[in-house]
Amino acid sequence: MINKSAAALPKSYLFSEVGRRVGEYQKENPSANIIRMGIGDVTLPLPKACVDAMKAAADEQLCAATFRGYGPDQGYAFLREAIADNDYKAFGADVSADEIFISDGAKSDCANIQEMFDNDCIVGVSDPVYPVYIDSNGWNGRLGKFADGKWETLVTFPCTPENGFIAAPPVGKRVDLIYLCFPNNPTGAAATRAQLAAWVDYAKTRGAVILFDAAYRAFIRGDEIPRSIYEIEGARDCAIEFGSFSKSAGFTGTRCSWTVVPHSLTVEGEPLHALWTRRQATKFNGVPYVIQRAAEAVYSKEGAEQAAANIEYYRKNAAAIMDALRGMGYPVWGAEHSPYAWVKCPQGLTSWEFFDILLKRANVVCTPGSGFGSCGEGYVRLSAFNTYENTLEAMGRIAALR
Template identity: 45%
Template sequence: MLKPNMYYGNLKESYLFYHIAQKTKAYLQEHPDAHLYRMGIGDVSLPLCDAVVKALHEAVDDQADAARFHGYMPECGAPFLREAIAEYYGKHGVSVTADEVFVSSGASDELGDLLDLFDRGSDALVIEPAYPAYVDANVMAGRNIVHLASSKENGFLPLPDENTKADIIYLCSPNNPTGAVFSREQLAQWVRFANENGAVILFDAAYEAFIEDETLPHSIFEIEGAKTCAIEICSLSKTAGFTGTRLGYTVIPKTLCRNGMNLNEMWVRNRTTKTNGVSYIIQKGGAAVFTDEGQRQIHDNIQIYKNNARILMEALDSIGIWYCGGKNAPYIWMKCPDNMGSWEFFDWILNEIQVVGTPGEGFGACGEGYFRFSTFGSPEDTKEAARRLVALLSKEKPISE
């Protein structure tokens, strides 16, 4: 009899966003005319920029012409897109070659698939609060997980010490859910630890385009020594609105080796075995992101989201609520008032002011007592949600619908 992967039985129920959906559904059933101000799930609200839409249309036309038609694409990515991404790194002072860039259908896919490169006996270190997929992907693989706690006291940016032990290290900067960003000095400590201990860092840089502080690194490869210990995973989902279009990329340096095995060469073999590449149409749209016009247009959209963040930060500042994130990330991570639990705070603001966010407990035990707001909503809803939060938390009576 076939034996399934029994490690799936060790997964905790993925209740976070399902539970949020159920609670909001129940509220709307009782209040069918209510308008909810949704700042929970990190999905974008602005459409694809004009440069991308134009490129997508041109690519569709190519597929309608026998002379320009494209069938299977190279499994590791079309040369035109890999080269465009390598040039993008070069403009930001990081030397990456096109054959170190791998095109994917999104960062979430890669974060799980990359585990194929590592022995099941390798321990994975996850900083909590954490994006839940980091944990679940390793549970499915039967891997031991080391949970490294973070807190308000260390700015939700813990560093390795003499007690730290890990083979695979997940770092996310800017962080989801906390919005905290590692400095160069802090990343250098993690790079030094990884090289000294033979570990590999999986660096999730999905939100690098939101960094506005010029002293903060956008890529781990800005840190000396990172090319012998790190893999970087990036996404166009939040950067360019590709959440419904699906495109990302991963950078694996040719100098990254462990136990005589070259991880870049291993990943080439993995991709050429397990995928048939990403659609030509989507890759053409992705390439448009890296043109001068594409960069200008996507940053215009990012500024709208960042202005949403400023509105929320000003609101929280006005009533003395502690938070991190926002300035260099699309998430704001706030301390729940009056020692409220994160689900308690969720229920309170849903019922009192119709605002929806994400309870911190859903990102791990270290998230209890905190709450995440996404800044990807419309400016109008964000302004009204901020007004309602100030009115509620300052003990004034909000104007509800």
């Protein structure tokens, strides 16, 4: 009667173990000034334009004439149109407002999207990887058994310095559902047009579906790196994309995101847009009206400037991390189009060994790369979501270690 796959899902101890070790150290060293660069959560305030819009929308709820009850399942048109115009059409990507589904988080959508597919699908993910892609499939028993740290039927694409942490499509191997995340969490790698085009080509040839997580797109600089998979020709026929206001506008606690399901995307003749519409109508009831108004304000002149200023602040931190660590001789990746620096542990240390050194000798918290998959072993992730002063202080402490 119980879902045995769900009950057997291996627990993820990554962040709880980080928290346990930090807590223990802080307890033993109450005066230690610990700088937390492990967490993937934003720290700067919400854009004022978003707060103003939220409050104005809240005031509308005081009067029956402007009160909003149940909204459209798929989200309000005002927000879907703003996303289509500003995040897609402005970049030459052909996405219409009615292909956009507003949701409470990219995590929810990334986790729920697999419900559209059967349990015989072969799932492929990068290694290292955001664990939600794996866990949501494992919950349903789609990955076979978990033994010796591996899922029976999961295909992993190793991401290493040799491939710049961006895997090419597998040769001669079947994968039906392909999770891609660029700019990547945790490595910060950003895929080029040619790299994405190779995946689109693979998916179209094989009848696979790409699930493209673009939650970190706001950190992309310049025009060379595509912000959306729909900038690649043919992607409308094989890809679903997830976007989010969490990192672009500080909405991690405010909760708003979207998923694009193109009308032209079909699997075995079934249009996925209709299926996702049905899924959302059955299992979801929309995002708060006041939150959708706050998200809309991200695209106002003031909101866009305020959100961009926050991103610029985090970018400056990321650049400071990369420059400082490279200056110390550490191999570092990411951090250019991403808030994450992916750092090679020195002297062959494991991720957790280097974690302990950084914690105990520099009072800096990182995230052990091994928590994201076996190819993450020997790396740590440092995050730019902190103050500039703390970032410089942390780098100074790490420099003093050598």
